[in-house]
Amino acid sequence: MNFFDSMQTSASGLTAQRLRMNLVSSNLANTETTRTEQGGPYQRKEPIFAATPIQGAFGEVLKAELSNKPSEVNVVEVINDSRKPLLKYDPLHPDADPQGFVSMPNINIMEEMVNMMAASRSYEANVTAISTSKNMVLKALEIGR
Numbered sequence: 001m002n003f004f005d006s007m008q009t010s011a012s013g014l015t016a017q018r019l020r021m022n023l024v025s026s027n028l029a030n031t032e033t034t035r036t037e038q039g040g041p042y043q044r045k046e047p048i049f050a051a052t053p054i055q056g057a058f059g060e061v062l063k064a065e066l067s068n069k070p071s072e073v074n075v076v077e078v079i080n081d082s083r084k085p086l087l088k089y090d091p092l093h094p095d096a097d098p099q100g101f102v103s104m105p106n107i108n109i110m111e112e113m114v115n116m117m118a119a120s121r122s123y124e125a126n127v128t129a130i131s132t133s134k135n136m137v138l139k140a141l142e143i144g145r
Contacts, residue, residue, distance in 0.1 A: 006133045012072035013126040019075055020047050020119040024112050031107045034095040042105040044081035049073055081106070 023045045033042035051071035083106040091100030 003133060003137055007130060009072050010126045010129045010133070012074065014123060014130075016047070016049055016073040016075055017119045017123040017126065019078075021116060021123070023047055023078065024116045024119065027107050028109065028112050028116075031105055031109065033105060034093070034102055041085045041103045042107075044083070044105065044107050045078050046081060047078050048076045050076045 027044050030042035036042055050073075052074050053071050085103040086106050087101040088104050089100055090096055090102050093102045096102050
């Protein structure tokens with residue numbers, strides 16, 4: 001693996017974890033949102049990650065397939081959580097049904113905080129990997145003096 005491949009892999013990880021943190025923030029901000037443009041309560045969002053080979057010219061892609069070249073992290077899609085909304089009895093709420101129940105987003109704050117911490121730790125790990133790669137290149141250049 002060369003220097004630029006390691007940087008590209010870590011940079012793609014930074015981008016993916018930043019999106020994950022943005023989605024967690026959005027989930028936390030919408031824990032009380034009962035009405036959306038699509039209708040119904042806000043649905044929790046989650047990213048789906050996939051490792052894809054670093055793309056280049058045809059010859060590079062062929063070599064990558066033959067030699068297990070490093071991959072980068074990509075967000076394949078952002079999905080809505082399939083959990084059913086929570087029903088809360090509040091007959092005075094403007095979005096209450098005829099029985100007085102309001103459909104609330106099914107968002108667990110503890111789960112979101114754990115996801116935020118995991119994304120933060122992954123982000124830090126990628127920053128450390130970039131820093132370490134940079135330091136190794138600098139040390140290699142010092143050897144050449």
